[in-house]
Amino acid sequence: MSSILFNVVVQGILTGLVYGLMALGLSVIFGVVRVVNFAHGEFAVIAMYAAYLLFSALRLDPLIAMLPIALGFFGIGYALQRLLINPFIGRPAHEQFILLVGVAIIIVNGLLMIFGPDARPTNLSYAFDSFAIGPLFIDKVRTYAAIAALAVTGLLFAFFRYTHTGTAIRACADNLVGAAVVGLDVKRLYALTFGIGLACVGAAGTLMVTIADATPALGPAYTLLAFTIVIIGGLGSMAGALIGGILIGVSEACAGFLITPSMKSMFSFALLIAVLAFRPEGLLGKRT
Amino acid sequence: MLRIENLDVYHGDAQALDGVALTVDQGAIAAIVGANGAGKTSLIHTIAGMHRPARGRIVFKGQDIAGLPSHKVCNLGIGQVAEGRQVFPSLTVAENLEMGAMLPRAKGKRVENLAFVLTMFPKLRERFTQAAGTLSGGEQQMLAIGRCLMGSPELVMFDEPSLGLAPAAVHDVLAAIRDLNRAGLTCVLVEQNVAVSLKLARQAYVLENGRVTLAGSGEALLADERVRQAYLGM
Numbered sequence: 211m212s213s214i215l216f217n218v219v220v221q222g223i224l225t226g227l228v229y230g231l232m233a234l235g236l237s238v239i240f241g242v243v244r245v246v247n248f249a250h251g252e253f254a255v256i257a258m259y260a261a262y263l264l265f266s267a268l269r270l271d272p273l274i275a276m277l278p279i280a281l282g283f284f285g286i287g288y289a290l291q292r293l294l295i296n297p298f299i300g301r302p303a304h305e306q307f308i309l310l311v312g313v314a315i316i317i318v319n320g321l322l323m324i325f326g327p328d329a330r331p332t333n334l335s336y337a338f339d340s341f342a343i344g345p346l347f348i349d350k351v352r353t354y355a356a357i358a359a360l361a362v363t364g365l366l367f368a369f370f371r372y373t374h375t376g377t378a379i380r381a382c383a384d385n386l387v388g389a390a391v392v393g394l395d396v397k398r399l400y401a402l403t404f405g406i407g408l409a410c411v412g413a414a415g416t417l418m419v420t421i422a423d424a425t426p427a428l429g430p431a432y433t434l435l436a437f438t439i440v441i442i443g444g445l446g447s448m449a450g451a452l453i454g455g456i457l458i459g460v461s462e463a464c465a466g467f468l469i470t471p472s473m474k475s476m477f478s479f480a481l482l483i484a485v486l487a488f489r490p491e492g493l494l495g496k497r498t
Numbered sequence: 499m500l501r502i503e504n505l506d507v508y509h510g511d512a513q514a515l516d517g518v519a520l521t522v523d524q525g526a527i528a529a530i531v532g533a534n535g536a537g538k539t540s541l542i543h544t545i546a547g548m549h550r551p552a553r554g555r556i557v558f559k560g561q562d563i564a565g566l567p568s569h570k571v572c573n574l575g576i577g578q579v580a581e582g583r584q585v586f587p588s589l590t591v592a593e594n595l596e597m598g599a600m601l602p603r604a605k606g607k608r609v610e611n612l613a614f615v616l617t618m619f620p621k622l623r624e625r626f627t628q629a630a631g632t633l634s635g636g637e638q639q640m641l642a643i644g645r646c647l648m649g650s651p652e653l654v655m656f657d658e659p660s661l662g663l664a665p666a667a668v669h670d671v672l673a674a675i676r677d678l679n680r681a682g683l684t685c686v687l688v689e690q691n692v693a694v695s696l697k698l699a700r701q702a703y704v705l706e707n708g709r710v711t712l713a714g715s716g717e718a719l720l721a722d723e724r725v726r727q728a729y730l731g732m
């Protein structure tokens with residue numbers, strides 16, 4: 211029993227790292243651009259379909275497809291911020307809300323029109339392989355997906371920490387007036403940030419096909435999931451998004467194992483409520 | 499070097515500047531004196547491209563820059579040491595200085611400018627890896643000046659650089675501005691310390707309710723009865 215539970219926890223951590231990468235995108239966009247991407251999960255699902263198509267047409271492994279898809283999503287995010295969202299910067303929050311909810315609705319219905327409501331599975335040849343480490347059996351796909359998610363997250367941390375452009379983006383989040391004073395091109399940095407946020411979702415969504423089958427209905431569910439994670443971890447905190455992702459991954463896995471998989475969202479929301487009650491700024495969030 | 503003609507600026511419906519005209523000669527310190535709410539910061543923000551004027555021309559080295567976005571204005575060589583310092587509190591001193599050097603015009607002079615700034619403000623070297631938010635007010639002001647110099651500016655606008663500082667720090671900051679000017683930097687100086695700023699200034703303007711009501715040399719304004727009454731308490 212205990213070794214099975216241990217297995218479940220490890221699986222949860224692996225899935226949680228992919229969740230964390232998705233939530234990281236939301237957190238970065240909010241932390242810098244101060245816009246809440248209500249279409250976040252829907253973008254993840256577009257990436258899932260892209261991964262599905264690349265796999266069924268070209269036999270491209272999602273672990274490889276992740277790179278071109280993330281790159282494409284970066285471009286989409288950059289253009290979206292420049293053309294659509296920038297005019298809404300500084301407008302009241304409810305107008306931004308309507309804009310992004312509109313984008314979300316368009317995406318879900320567009321996907322329904324193109325692909326229909328049925329789930330599209332990506333059947334990898336190694337889908338049922340696992341590593342055996344002592345009493346532990348770990349899914350190969352999940353392990354690879356988790357390593358990939360961790361690698362992308364690490365790259366992102368390094369980018370923000372060590373590059374001039376990454377530092378400039380942090381500077382915008384820190385003091386917007388100061389950014390204008392020193393002559394940073396804030397609009398361009400916002401577009402880069404939105405691009406980076408969507409690249410995270412693109413990569414995470416691609417990895418998600420190793421965990422779930424693509425269907426349009428997942429969009430709103432993933433948006434909610436990303437929100438839950440970011441609020442648990444702390445809005446705007448990158449490490450918080452990762453830790454929140456792992457917590458939700460583990461809580462979902464344990465709920466599925468101990469009770470029934472359909473209860474897993476209830477566990478996540480219970481966790482959310484507990485955090486809001488005892489630490490409303492999130493685990494790693496700053497008190498304001 | 500800088501010539502402003504007939505500048506009107508609004509914040510919503512409220513007019514902050516009304517037909518402002520002034521010039522700043524190359525190599526000069528131009529002092530702008532005015533009470534709270536006179537429009538000094540509005541003027542600086544408008545020159546810097548952080549606020550769009552409704553009317554008027556801002557000519558810098560022969561080019562009309564009115565309405566240009568701030569990153570383009572900065573890259574032409576107009577720097578700003580802003581009211582309230584506006585450092586990046588969670589970034590280190592080193593990163594703050596680095597952000598001043600992001601302008602295309604300054605990229606190649608990073609090393610040289612950094613050496614200059616750290617020689618001028620050795621305190622910043624001691625605090626190099628410390629978050630800017632943990633510095634004292636005086637140190638933050640030095641950082642704000644240093645960060646501005648990292649952008650290789652030809653003209654720097656100082657907005658109340660000594661506000662809220664201890665007397666010793668006030669002296670250091672004003673001495674730094676004087677030294678920078680002697681080394682060739684053109685300055686616009688808005689300073690609550692009216693007597694000192696008029697003493698330093700070659701050109702001076704009095705701003706009242708968004709209008710220039712008096713202009714002349716620093717010396718002349720220092721001797722002017724109205725200035726002495728309104729701003730020097732004599």
Ligand SMILES: Nc1ncnc2c1ncn2[C@@H]1O[C@H](COP(=O)(O)OP(=O)(O)OP(=O)(O)O)[C@@H](O)[C@H]1O
Pocket residue numbers: 509510512513514532533534535536537538539540541581
């Ligand atoms: N963002 C804003 N929105 C609305 N009104 C503003 C704004 N900024 C400034 N004002 C108004 O414009 C006028 C000029 O303000 P400004 O900040 O330029 O004055 P100042 O001379 O710099 O004053 P101080 O000495 O207090 O810094 C004031 O009446 C002020 O209330």
Ligand SMILES: [Mg+2]
Pocket residue numbers: 538539540581657
């Ligand atoms: Mg002011």
